[in-house]
Amino acid sequence: MQRFSRTTVGPKSTRCFTTSKNEIRRSYLYVPSSSDKLLEKSLTVKSDIIIYDLEDSVSPAPADKKDARDRLRTFLKRKDVPQAERVAIRLNDISTPFFQQDITHILQSPSVRTLILPKIHSAQDLHYVSRHIHQISQKHPHETPLRIVPSIESARALWNLGAIAGWQSEHGALQGGAVSGLLFAAEDYCADTSIIRTRSRQELLYTRSQIAIAAKAFGLEAIDMVCIHYKDLEYLKDECEDGRRLGFSGKQAIHPAQVETIQNTFVPTAEEILRAAKILRGMQVAHASQKGAIGLDGEMIDAPMIKQATKIVEIAKEAGIEIPQIN
Ligand code: COA
Ligand code: MG
Secondary structure: OOOOOOOOOOOOOOOOOOOOOOOOOOEEEEEEOOOHHHHHHHOOOOOOEEEEEOOOOOOOOHHHHHHHHHHHHHHHOOOOOOOHHHEEEEOOOOOOOOHHHHHHHHOOOOOOOEEEEOOOOOHHHHHHHHHHHHHHHHHOOOOOOOEEEEEEOOHHHHHOHHHHHOOEOOOOHHHHOEEOEEEEOHHHHHHHHOOOOOOOOHHHHHHHHHHHHHHHHOOOEEEEOOOOOOOOHHHHHHHHHHHHHHOOOEEEEOOHHHHHHHHHHOOOOHHHHHHHHHHHHHHHHHHHOOOOOEEEOOEEEOHHHHHHHHHHHHHHHHOOOOOOOOO
């Protein structure tokens, strides 16, 4: 396959993905593609998204990388693999000798409509990937754009965050792919920046906040870091709540036991839903009597709270949670 050089094009602003009812994306479980046992196990886990991994969870020996890719290709041909909306593949990064083979073979599978791209440092890196996607799309066309999720794992990536989040393919979304989310890879980021991660997470607050807000600026999913303490579900819950408060829409998982906690946390709480329903009803009544602000349980409520309440109700509905009727 032809190897492309990296060039720049100008920025853009629109998004081409919407979240439909059955597309809530809270948990992203990594499954090492090197193991038939884990691939098989993935069929029994109800994670919103399963990330079949070819990168860090696979040994770096070339023979092992090839073996994992072949194993995954065979697996993706099975009839019982999750539907394409629930599948993502993490390729090896573009600086490795494995990337070209990964993208060429993996994109031939109709089950693959989302790519997680590790070690993306700039918009130029995305252009480089996109030229491969474009070339492959000539032979394997699709009706919807390929979702691209750059993994933010370096100081350079954080520096270039706006350009990465706002990147558009020079080939158009349908033939060159489009960014659908930003994902934070905390371990690689700490290795790159010399940040020392502690259980308090305070040293990652700036970066996590930046990523969540950049994602919001461009209408993207914001996917929080892996909680490496996979046996400590209380700690995971705390980290999930913290991530949700920062604006993240979902979180990566490395163990099936983490999935339920993530899915239960990245939805509005019963208390939030009740308050949202009261706000929407209260403001409807207020507007009918020409009022723009009301008092609710001792708090002033006005226009921005309607926006927040509407979002809470929308996410709750996507998650299948009933909204209480307020009279
Ligand atoms: N996907 C699918 N199944 C998994 C899994 C995963 N990520 N992690 C564990 N399981 C399975 C195990 O095979 C085991 O199945 P069994 O009950 O049928 O035997 C069950 O879940 C319980 O696993 P457990 O014994 O608690 O975990 P472990 O000690 O075997 O493995 C890890 C722990 C962390 C090594 C493993 O979870 C893993 O490899 N996770 C993914 C790591 C990764 O992808 N890293 C890169 C992204 S940051
Ligand atoms: Mg990594």
